Amino acid sequence: MGPLALEDLIIAFAKLPGIGRVTAQRLALYVLKRPREEAELLAGALIAAKEQIDHCSTCHNFTQKGEELCEVCQDTRRDPQFLCVVAESSDVLALETSQIHSGVYHVLGGVLSPQDGILPEDLRIAALVERVREREVREVVLALNSSAEGDATAHYISQQLMPLTKVSGLARGLPVGADLDLADRVTLAHAFAGRSSL
Amino acid sequence: MGPLALEDLIIAFAKLPGIGRVTAQRLALYVLKRPREEAELLAGALIAAKEQIDHCSTCHNFTQKGEELCEVCQDTRRDPQFLCVVAESSDVLALETSQIHSGVYHVLGGVLSPQDGILPEDLRIAALVERVREREVREVVLALNSSAEGDATAHYISQQLMPLTKVSGLARGLPVGADLDLADRVTLAHAFAGRSSL
Numbered sequence: 566m567g568p569l570a571l572e573d574l575i576i577a578f579a580k581l582p583g584i585g586r587v588t589a590q591r592l593a594l595y596v597l598k599r600p601r602e603e604a605e606l607l608a609g610a611l612i613a614a615k616e617q618i619d620h621c622s623t624c625h626n627f628t629q630k631g632e633e634l635c636e637v638c639q640d641t642r643r644d645p646q647f648l649c650v651v652a653e654s655s656d657v658l659a660l661e662t663s664q665i666h667s668g669v670y671h672v673l674g675g676v677l678s679p680q681d682g683i684l685p686e687d688l689r690i691a692a693l694v695e696r697v698r699e700r701e702v703r704e705v706v707l708a709l710n711s712s713a714e715g716d717a718t719a720h721y722i723s724q725q726l727m728p729l730t731k732v733s734g735l736a737r738g739l740p741v742g743a744d745l746d747l748a749d750r751v752t753l754a755h756a757f758a759g760r761s762s763l
Numbered sequence: 764m765g766p767l768a769l770e771d772l773i774i775a776f777a778k779l780p781g782i783g784r785v786t787a788q789r790l791a792l793y794v795l796k797r798p799r800e801e802a803e804l805l806a807g808a809l810i811a812a813k814e815q816i817d818h819c820s821t822c823h824n825f826t827q828k829g830e831e832l833c834e835v836c837q838d839t840r841r842d843p844q845f846l847c848v849v850a851e852s853s854d855v856l857a858l859e860t861s862q863i864h865s866g867v868y869h870v871l872g873g874v875l876s877p878q879d880g881i882l883p884e885d886l887r888i889a890a891l892v893e894r895v896r897e898r899e900v901r902e903v904v905l906a907l908n909s910s911a912e913g914d915a916t917a918h919y920i921s922q923q924l925m926p927l928t929k930v931s932g933l934a935r936g937l938p939v940g941a942d943l944d945l946a947d948r949v950t951l952a953h954a955f956a957g958r959s960s961l
Contacts, residue, residue: 567834567856568827570808570815577808580801582793583786590860594853594944595780596812597825603778604813608806610768610775614794615802617768627795629766636765655792658765746792 571597623696625672625689626657637661637669644668646703650693650722651745652676652710659746660708665757668704671696676709676718690722697729704731706760710745711735733760769795821894823870823887824855835859835867842866844901848891848920849943850874850908857944858906863955866902869894874907874916888920895927902929904958908943909933931958 571593578589596604621628621635628635637643637657647668651657657670673688685691697705705726709715723732735756748756769791776787794802819826819833826833835841835855845866849855855868871886883889895903903924907913921930933954946954 567825567859568816568830570811570827571825571856574808574812577805580805581790583789588781590856591781591945592779593812594856596809597816598851598853601813604809607775607778608809610772611794611802611806613768614772614791615799618766618795627766627769629768632766655796658769658788658792661765747789 620654620672624657624670625654625674626670627654645700647706648697648702648704649706649708651708652715652718653746655746656708659748659753660757663750663753663757665754666706673718676712676714677721678714685721688718690725693722694725694729697726702730704733706757707732707734708745708757709735735760818852818870822855822868823852823872824868825852843898845904846895846900846902847904847906849906850913850916851944853944854906857946857951858955861948861951861955863952864904871916874910874912875919876912883919886916888923891920892923892927895924900928902931904955905930905932906943906955907933933958 574593574596575586575589578584578592579586581589584592596607617630619628619630619632620626621638622633623638624635626635626637632639644667647666648671649660649666649668650671650673651660652673652675654672657672660666660670671689671693673690673693675683675688677683677685677688693705696702705722707719707722709719719734723734726732736758745753772791772794773784773787776782776790777784779787782790794805815828817826817828817830818824819836820831821836822833824833824835830837842865845864846869847858847864847866848869848871849858850871850873852870855870858864858868869887869891871888871891873881873886875881875883875886891903894900903920905917905920907917917932921932924930934956943951
């Protein structure tokens, strides 16, 4: 079925999420038709992303290698006492795209999932509690996926933080079972604006 | 909006056909989450495809660099007197995936399009006529897109080949306006089986 290098490229594309064999073939043939520079651009961007992306020392959001703090933590206009807790760095990107949070973030690095062996000590929860106490955080919004694990994580964290600050969760504007980083802007904005005290 | 290397990767993905900003962001975040080896695999496959893919000296189908003939032309079980004419090398891949042609191919390198400056001498039409004459080809199937340009090209070529051999076109099983290389296997098989004399 065609030369090996073409088949290899189709297989590599088909490993990406949501890309089936037919789409992968279409992408590979497109790459072959286009100038070499375009293939090099994507190849270079792939390597650069893996090499140059690091995490913020404060919130664990994505950051360019060599920068200790991410763009949000560096931004003096952001309210450091208004903290939004998310599971993954990709969730920060979703919230920032929607521009609905005026404070800063705290990335947990996942959600509690005892059956997968993910316990509180595997997430950045202790660092969160310390940060809330030290920085005198005024409010924490738990912006977690609307799933059993997300709910359990929100419940666990709210128990830890309740003595220290106001804790809220996203409004049930998120369709149940949906992933936060795939939500549309309006749904996400509603969920954020309608957050309720836990 | 996040570190530069991430934004660059999103932009590079979004240049691919059918990949919008949201999908590109999802793909980029997936790459960041996965091991470095996976990003290197895709990056390497992109470069290798551009470096190692060449064209068959007989039919201009894709071939691995260094191989003069493609897999189809090398295959002694294929009928060299039964010729399928396609516009692009990618069309060969579509037909081979469906395994509906027992003969060999001739890739034109495009279709006639006077308004875009693509004239008969810009396509491999003279080589086709020569090949049909020299190899005593028994039948030529013109498997071109079902578009104004595809039809005009089929008409032009059939005028050239009619004195030499039997010429047929694909049955109108292809939805009008559709691209050959995006057709499903059944549609393509019907169109091929129902080819009619021109």
